[in-house]
Amino acid sequence: xxxxxxxxxxxxxxxxxxxxxxxxxxxxxxxxxxxxxxxxxxxxxxxxxxxxxxxxxxxxxxxxxxxxxxxxxxxxxxxxxxxxxxxxxxxxxxxxxxxxxxxxxxxxxxxxxxxxxxxxxxxxxxxxxxxxxxxxxxxxxxxxxxxxxxxxxxxxxxxxxxxxxxxxxxxxxxxxxxxxxxxxxxxxxxxxxxxxxxxxxxxxxxxxxxxxxxxxxxxxxxxxxxxxxxxxxxxxxxxxxxxxxxxxxxxxxxxxxxxxxxxxxxxxxxxxxxxxxxxxxxxxxxxxxxxxxxxxxxxxxxxxxxxxxxxxxxxxxxxxxxxxxxxxxxxxxxxxxxxxxxxxxxxxxxxxxxxxxxxxxxxxxxxxxxxxxxxxxxxxxxxxxxxxxxxxxxxxxxxxxxxxxxxxxxxxxxxxxxxxxxxxxxxxxxxxxxxxxxxxxxxxxxxxxxxxxxxxxxxxxxxxxxxxxxxxxxxxxxxxxxxxxxxxxxxxxxxxxxxxxxxxxxxxxxxxxxxxxxxxxxxxxxxxxxxxxxxxxxxxxxxxxxxxxxxxxxxxxxxxxxxxxxxxxxxxxxxxxxxxxxxxxxxxxxxxxxxxxxxxxxxxxxxxxxxxxxxxxxxxxxxxxxxxxxxxxxxxxxxxxxxxxxxxxxxxxxxxxxxxxxxxxxxxxxxxxxxxx
Numbered sequence: 001x002x003x004x005x006x007x008x009x010x011x012x013x014x015x016x017x018x019x020x021x022x023x024x025x026x027x028x029x030x031x032x033x034x035x036x037x038x039x040x041x042x043x044x045x046x047x048x049x050x051x052x053x054x055x056x057x058x059x060x061x062x063x064x065x066x067x068x069x070x071x072x073x074x075x076x077x078x079x080x081x082x083x084x085x086x087x088x089x090x091x092x093x094x095x096x097x098x099x100x101x102x103x104x105x106x107x108x109x110x111x112x113x114x115x116x117x118x119x120x121x122x123x124x125x126x127x128x129x130x131x132x133x134x135x136x137x138x139x140x141x142x143x144x145x146x147x148x149x150x151x152x153x154x155x156x157x158x159x160x161x162x163x164x165x166x167x168x169x170x171x172x173x174x175x176x177x178x179x180x181x182x183x184x185x186x187x188x189x190x191x192x193x194x195x196x197x198x199x200x201x202x203x204x205x206x207x208x209x210x211x212x213x214x215x216x217x218x219x220x221x222x223x224x225x226x227x228x229x230x231x232x233x234x235x236x237x238x239x240x241x242x243x244x245x246x247x248x249x250x251x252x253x254x255x256x257x258x259x260x261x262x263x264x265x266x267x268x269x270x271x272x273x274x275x276x277x278x279x280x281x282x283x284x285x286x287x288x289x290x291x292x293x294x295x296x297x298x299x300x301x302x303x304x305x306x307x308x309x310x311x312x313x314x315x316x317x318x319x320x321x322x323x324x325x326x327x328x329x330x331x332x333x334x335x336x337x338x339x340x341x342x343x344x345x346x347x348x349x350x351x352x353x354x355x356x357x358x359x360x361x362x363x364x365x366x367x368x369x370x371x372x373x374x375x376x377x378x379x380x381x382x383x384x385x386x387x388x389x390x391x392x393x394x395x396x397x398x399x400x401x402x403x404x405x406x407x408x409x410x411x412x413x414x415x416x417x418x419x420x421x422x423x424x425x426x427x428x429x430x431x432x433x434x435x436x437x438x439x440x441x442x443x444x445x446x447x448x449x450x451x452x453x454x455x456x457x458x459x460x461x462x463x464x465x466x467x468x469x470x471x472x473x474x475x476x477x478x479x480x481x482x483x484x485x486x487x488x489x490x491x492x493x494x495x496x497x498x499x500x501x502x503x504x505x506x507x508x509x510x511x512x513x514x515x516x517x518x519x520x521x522x523x524x525x526x527x528x529x530x531x532x533x534x535x536x537x538x539x540x541x542x543x544x545x546x547x548x549x550x551x552x553x554x555x556x557x558x559x560x561x562x563x564x565x566x567x568x569x570x571x572x573x574x575x576x577x578x579x580x581x582x583x584x585x586x587x588x589x590x591x592x593x594x595x596x597x598x599x600x601x602x603x604x605x606x607x608x609x610x611x612x613x614x615x616x617x618x619x620x621x622x623x624x625x626x627x628x629x630x631x632x633x634x635x636x637x638x639x640x641x642x643x644x645x646x647x648x649x650x651x652x653x654x655x656x657x658x659x660x661x662x663x664x665x666x667x668x669x670x671x672x673x674x675x676x677x
Contacts, residue, residue, distance in 0.1 A: 002061060002114075002161035003194035004040075006122060007053040007178055011151035015244025017132060018047035018210070021150070024130055025054050032121035036063050038114065046198075046208045048247045051178070053208060055194045059160070065111045072096065072103040115160050119167040122158060126169055140170060155179070162193050180204025181248055183298050205248045205299075213243040220251035221293045225281045228253055230289050233269070233280040241277055242295040250296040253281075254308040258290040260319045263326045266405050267395065271318045274399075276311065325394040333414040334407065338385070340392035347466075350451045353388050359498040360384035363443035366494055371486055372435045376419075380439040383423035386411060387440055390424075404428040431477035438482045442491070445471040445478075449516070450495040454508040458516070472520040479547050488545040489514050514545060521547065525554070533676045534558050540671035549619060556621035557670050561677070565629040572635035573672045576659040579644055583656055591650035593658070597634070597641035601658055604634040609665045616668060624669050635662060 006029075013021065022045035033040060033056075041058030072085040075098050082103070086093065089105040096103045131150045140146035147153065147170040158165040158174035167174050177188045184205035191197050201208050207216070217239050225232040230253075242249060260268060265280075265288040272278035272292055279293040294311045296304055341354035350356075361384035368380035390396045390407035408425030419436035426432045432441035448471050452458065459468050479486055492510040499506045518539055522532045534554050544550050560566040593599050608627045615623035644655045666672050 001058045004056040004059050004114075004118060004165075005053070005157060005159045005191065005194035005197055006055075007051050007155075007157035007191075007197070008126065008149075008153065009051050009155035009157070009178055010149060010153050012049045013047065013052065013150050013244075015049070015241045017150060018052075018244045019240075021052055021129075021131070022047050022210075025052060025125070028125045028128065029054055029056065029121070032125060033059075033117075036112065036117045036121075038063055038117060047210055047244070048206060048208055048213075049245060050182070050247065051208070053157075053197070055197070057194075059114055061114050061160075063112045063114065063117060065109060068107045068109060070105045070107065072105055075101050075103055077103075115163070115165045118158065118160060118165045122156075122165070122174075123167055123169050126153075146170065157191055157197075159191060159193055181206050181298075184248065207248060210243055213246065213249050214239050217242050217246075217249050217251060217295055220249070221279050221295075224251050224253040224293055225279075225291075228281075228291065230281040230283060230291060231286075232293065233282060235273065235279060238273060238277060238279055245277065246295055246297040248297060248299070250299055250304065251279075251293050252296055252304040252308050252311075253291060253293055254312050254315075255291045256312060256315055256319060260323060261288060261290055263319070263323050264405070264409050266402060267322050267326065267399065268319065270399055270401060271322050272315065274401075275318050276315055278311070278315065321398070322395070325398055329393045329395050329406070329410060330413055334386050334389050334410040334416070335414075337389045337392040341388060344391065346451070349455055353391060356447065356451075357385050357388050359447050359495075360387055360440065360443045363447060363491075363495055363498055364439040367439045367442060367486075367491065368436065371484060372439065375435045375439075379417050379419045380423070380436050380443075382416070383420040383436055383440045384443055386416070386420065387424060387427055387444060430474050431481040432474075433481055435482070438478050438484060441478050442475055442484075442486075443495075445475040446491060446495045447498065449475075449513060450492065450499055450508055450510075453513050453516075454496070454499055454506045456507075468516075469520060472517050473524055476517065476521055476524060476547060480551070483548055485546055485548055488517060488547060490545070517547075521550075525551070530554060531558055531676075533674055534561070534670070537670035537672060537674040540674050541667065552619065553621045553670070556625055559622070560625035560629070561675060563629075565632045566625070567677070568636065569628060569632045569666070570672055570675060570677065572632065572639065573662065573666050575639060576635070576662045577673055580656065580659055580663060583645070591648070591654045593654060595642055597637045598655070598658065601631075601634040601638045601662075604631050605658070605661050605665055609661075609668070612665065612668050621669070628666060628669060631662065631665065 026043045026045050030040070030043060038059060040056040042056075044055045044057070046053040070089060072089075073081045082093070085103070085105070089107060091105050091107070096105055098104075126149070127147065129149070131148075134148040134150050135152075136146050136148055137152040153169070153172055155178060156169065156172055156174040157176060157178050158167070159176055164176050165174060176191050178191060178201070179186060180189055180201065181204055189200055189204055191200055198208050207213050222232045268288060269280045272280055276292075276294070281289045281291045281293060283289045292311070292315060294308065296307050300307055338354060338357065341357060342352050344353040345351075346353050346356045361381045364384035365377040365381035368375050368377040386407065390410060391403055393406060393410065395406050396403045404424060404427045407427075408421050411424050412421045419434075422434055423437040423440040426434070426437040427441050427444060429441075432438050449468055452466060452468055457466065464470075478484075479488075489510060492513050496506055496508045496510055499508070518535070522535050525535060526532050530551075534557050535550075537557065538544060538550055538553050544553075561570055593602050608630050611627035612624045615621070615627060638658070642655060644652065644659065646652045646655065
């Protein structure tokens with residue numbers, strides 16, 4: 001057994017590609033091993049800005065000899081068919097084996113040296129590697145047959161145990177040499193085997209393990225902030241990105257002019273994060289401090305002073321731009337940007353953003369008036385109208401990620417009502433809280449869904465380019481977090497009517513859109529531990545589009561079916577339903593119940609059905625389940641004591657009628673036929 005080390009050295013690999021590249025390398029390598037019947041005890045992968053590496057543990061030095069059997073044509077087949085089979089196997093007719101009139105080829109594959117397998121596998125992996133973007137370089141790039149790699153490939157380390165696995169890829173020969181840190185140790189270093197790879201590189205200022213670099217960045221950034229009496233704003237995405245940009249990460253604390261703090265903190269943080277990959281820091285009171293943490297790739301002799309100063313100057317220029325946009329945008333109130341929305345399309349064939357703003361305003365005001373009578377619908381209308389206004393501002397034009405956030409700031413600066421400000425601040429939050437914000441968020445997302453569905457655009461399979469599933473899920477979350485008693489189908493019809501104002505008749509099946517919401521609700525609730533079949537059972541009753549009430553019914557149902565009474569009632573219901581499916585409706589008058597078990601069941605139904613109805617009307621679904629639970633014992637006794645398909649047609653009709661009453665009583669709560677188990 002031996003360990004195999006592979007390192008592919010290149011110019012800088014973009015940080016965003018490194019994690020997937022590691023996964024792809026492990027997958028492709030495993031597939032190549034499997035083709036030769038090899039398996040590895042473990043595969044480890046590493047990535048730095050300059051290298052992609054793999055260690056395969058515990059490889060045998062040779063593959064085992066294997067025997068492969070291939071089925072051929074019948075012995076009586078025409079010579080042409082036999083000739084084709086012989087060509088594909090490389091055998092002669094005499095070497096075939098005949099069994100039951102069918103010819104078989106038994107091909108013996110001798111064992112091979114693992115080094116030979118690897119010498120073929122690695123070039124195949126490199127040539128087939130699925131980089132999102134790759135390039136050709138040098139003279140060879142004049143032909144499309146030349147090697148493509150993420151950046152020019154500069155070296156290959158391939159060691160099985162202590163021995164080099166020899167091969168060549170487009171003039172780059174495998175060997176045992178690599179390079180250390182670009183600045184601290186730019187010379188060549190020789191790797192002995194997989195076990196000393198990480199240690200030798202670390203001695204040359206390269207931390208090859210990406211997880212170790214992440215830990216250094218987290219710890220170093222936290223310590224740098226703490227040493228200055230500050231608190232790091234944690235950002236795992238930045239940790240990953242900085243780890244992908246450095247081979248020897250050194251977090252450093254810098255500062256910027258506190259005058260920039262008059263700009264909203266989101267703008268400053270986004271500028272630092274997106275443009276410079278800097279961490280933000282807070283003071284002890286949780287306010288944004290005029291500081292940043294950058295991650296250097298060297299240990300500077302001056303402690304990083306020049307690096308920090310250079311980064312400070314670059315950041316100052318970026319923040320000056322942000323401050324300019326902020327000050328320019330504030331020169332006009334937010335509603336002054338509405339006319340610009342008339343020149344901005346929502347989506348092709350769906351009108352302008354100004355038209356969408358008008359629809360959001362109208363629908364938000366209607367939702368507020370209909371479902372929140374204690375709130376001012378005009379506040380919802382105003383918030384809906386301004387919801388997209390910040391898309392026309394300079395700041396959002398520069399930083400699209402700040403849409404909504406900047407609208408809230410600009411609305412507050414312009415003296416808009418708190419409800420309007422809150423609605424704009426929250427409009428892109430997954431679960432919006434508060435009456436007016438909820439009205440605006442629901443109006444926006446439902447209008448978007450209605451507009452796309454009306455155009456025949458809906459998610460297909462795994463494809464959802466317009467995030468319509470997310471829009472529906474966020475609408476559901478907003479409804480549930482606020483406990484909004486919304487008749488969803490009615491709202492969808494209202495949204496459809498709003499679309500028709502802009503473009504005449506609209507082809508929108510609101511029932512289909514309601515089903516789309518139901519599917520999203522099932523997904524959301526399944527992740528929350530609610531059984532999808534119970535949601536189906538409640539939806540199957542029809543006419544239920546109040547999601548809050550629906551889920552209350554579902555949760556009560558789930559609690560009930562998991563009890564002994566619930567499980568037994570479900571079993572009794574299914575037995576009754578199966579009998580009713582098989583039997584035709586009786587054509588004779590039913591007899592009066594006479595058997596004790598019949599009389600007991602009828603009495604139980606007479607008592608339970610009104611109680612269940614009253615409980616459902618009061619939305620006391622646990623009470624409705626309790627009423628149904630009283631049917632469990634009478635149903636069990638009925639099936640034990642009574643023959644439903646009695647020879648007497650009148651008795652048979654009476655008993656089938658009782659089972660129909662059982663089914664109907666249970667269906668007051670849910671369609672139990674949809675419940676699994």
